[in-house]
Amino acid sequence: MTKAKWWVKLPALMRVLAFETSCDETSVAVVEDGFRVLSNVTQTHVEHAKFGGVVPELASRAHVRLIYPLTRVAVEKAGIKLNEIDGVAFTRGPGLIGSLLVGVVFGKTFAQALKLPFLGVNHLEGHLFSVFLNHPELKPPILYLLVSGGHTELIYMKDFLQYEYLGGTMDDAAGEAFDKGGKLLGLPYPSGPIIDKLAKEGDREFHRFPRAKTPDFEFSFSGLKTSLLYYLRKKDKEFVKNHIQDIAASYQEAIVDMLLEKTLKAFEKLKPPTLAVVGGVSLNSRLREVFTEKFGKMTKIYFPEPRYCTDNAAMIGAVALVRFQRGEGSGLDISASPNLPLV
Ligand code: KG4
Ligand code: ZN
Numbered sequence: 391m392t393k394a395k396w397w398v399k400l401p402a403l404m405r406v407l408a409f410e411t412s413c414d415e416t417s418v419a420v421v422e423d424g425f426r427v428l429s430n431v432t433q434t435h436v437e438h439a440k441f442g443g444v445v446p447e448l449a450s451r452a453h454v455r456l457i458y459p460l461t462r463v464a465v466e467k468a469g470i471k472l473n474e475i476d477g478v479a480f481t482r483g484p485g486l487i488g489s490l491l492v493g494v495v496f497g498k499t500f501a502q503a504l505k506l507p508f509l510g511v512n513h514l515e516g517h518l519f520s521v522f523l524n525h526p527e528l529k530p531p532i533l534y535l536l537v538s539g540g541h542t543e544l545i546y547m548k549d550f551l552q553y554e555y556l557g558g559t560m561d562d563a564a565g566e567a568f569d570k571g572g573k574l575l576g577l578p579y580p581s582g583p584i585i586d587k588l589a590k591e592g593d594r595e596f597h598r599f600p601r602a603k604t605p606d607f608e609f610s611f612s613g614l615k616t617s618l619l620y621y622l623r624k625k626d627k628e629f630v631k632n633h634i635q636d637i638a639a640s641y642q643e644a645i646v647d648m649l650l651e652k653t654l655k656a657f658e659k660l661k662p663p664t665l666a667v668v669g670g671v672s673l674n675s676r677l678r679e680v681f682t683e684k685f686g687k688m689t690k691i692y693f694p695e696p697r698y699c700t701d702n703a704a705m706i707g708a709v710a711l712v713r714f715q716r717g718e719g720s721g722l723d724i725s726a727s728p729n730l731p732l733v
Contacts, residue, residue: 404714407465407475407500408707409457411493412485412513413539414444415700416456420468420475421707423715425519425526428468430697430704431460442579443569450488457496464703472504479710482510482720483730484540490726498722509710510724514732516705518547519712520694521666523704528692533662535653537677538669538701539565539580542649544607544656545732550712553733556656557607564645564671567611571618571641575634585638586674592639597621599644607652614644646677650684657685666692670700 403423410417410432417432435452438444465472480497483490494510501508517536522528530547542564544556562570565582572581599617602610618641622630630637657665665685671677672693685691698705713719 401476404476404711405470405474406477406479406707406710406714407461408478408511408703408710409461409480409493409497410513410516410701410703410706411453411457411489412481412483413489413701414438414449414452415702416453416460417701417703418457418460418464419703419707420464420470421704421711423711425522425708425711427523427704427707428470429464430702431464431467432697432700432702433460434700439578442573444486446486446488449486450492453489453492457492461496461500475504475506477501477710477714478504478506478508479511479706480508481513481516481706482724483513483727485513485726485728487726487728490728494724494726498724502722507714507719508724509713509718510720510727511706511709511713512730512732513701513706514541514543514545515709517541517668518545518666519708520668520698520702520705521692522708523698524695525692528664528666530664531660531662532664532666533653533656533660535649535665535667535672536669537564537649537667537671539563539569539582541669542609542611543732544652546656546660546662551716555733557609557652559609559611560604561610561612562615564609564611564649565669567615567645568642568671570615574615574618574622575630575637580670582671582674585642586676588635589639589642589676592635592637594639594643596633596636597640599641601644601648601651604652607656609648609652611645611648614641614648642674642676646674646680649677650680653681654684657689662689664690664692668694668699673699
């Protein structure tokens, strides 16, 4: 990371304006020390639904359209004036290049105009910090399961900003498994929340979908998706329509089971005092139920507040608050980095 050239001295109480534009949500937030969210305005792009997945060019255009009006709303909601902002943060990766560029360029320009320090933040680190927004008292070490549309990772936060990567998915992410499975079932994108809802009325043992056997802390979900495809091919439309809730419940159970198995394995190895499940899929009600039941007696388990599970700028601001206070910052040469790793 480029060291900052400070134009201003950091104040004792810092307030950050943050942008998140890595995928199909445009989000702007104002966050201040103590992980206090003064505003967090997020708009999910609806135009992707009819395509069954995110269309990168449409996402970039939506970010361009939304970023300025949402910034105005975020600042107004925070009840502050522009001269009360002390720093600017934006997601620099991983994500879609065109989408990331909107936040990076807008954030840098905004910071330059106001002569403020700025920082490019890793989106994955943002998800890890999302849990501090509703639990500011939480301290590492924390074992994380990060489950989103693009990621499925087990990460150990040994201390603030110190990470050990344990393992991740070899193919699809957990959110992708939900979304692609939903597509096969004829459900709109994103299907995760719809499968979750359907599954509540279904029989989890209706059909046993195979659980992938993977080494160490690796995950694999593409076989599960294929097995759903073959299963559906053998059934007629009427059967699928009549049993959609049972199929959704059985499919969801396989995903949750695989996530649980590897998280248990990591927990056994590290025996952390705290476990956190973050990212869009951490909204899943069955996952929350199973994880709370399994881990609740062994450790403290935390989930972000629903609005901080999916992509949001508040979590990006939270990372920046800590990094700014440690003297970090980016230079004008910072750009979007679509494959940016966490460690
Ligand atoms: O974290 P996120 O907003 O975006 C990424 O960074 O990828 O996660 C979006 C993912 C989508 O795949 C969506 O289907 C999934 O989270 N998701 C859910 C639920 N709500 C959102 N998956 C399962 N159950 C849910 N309730
Ligand atoms: Zn995300």
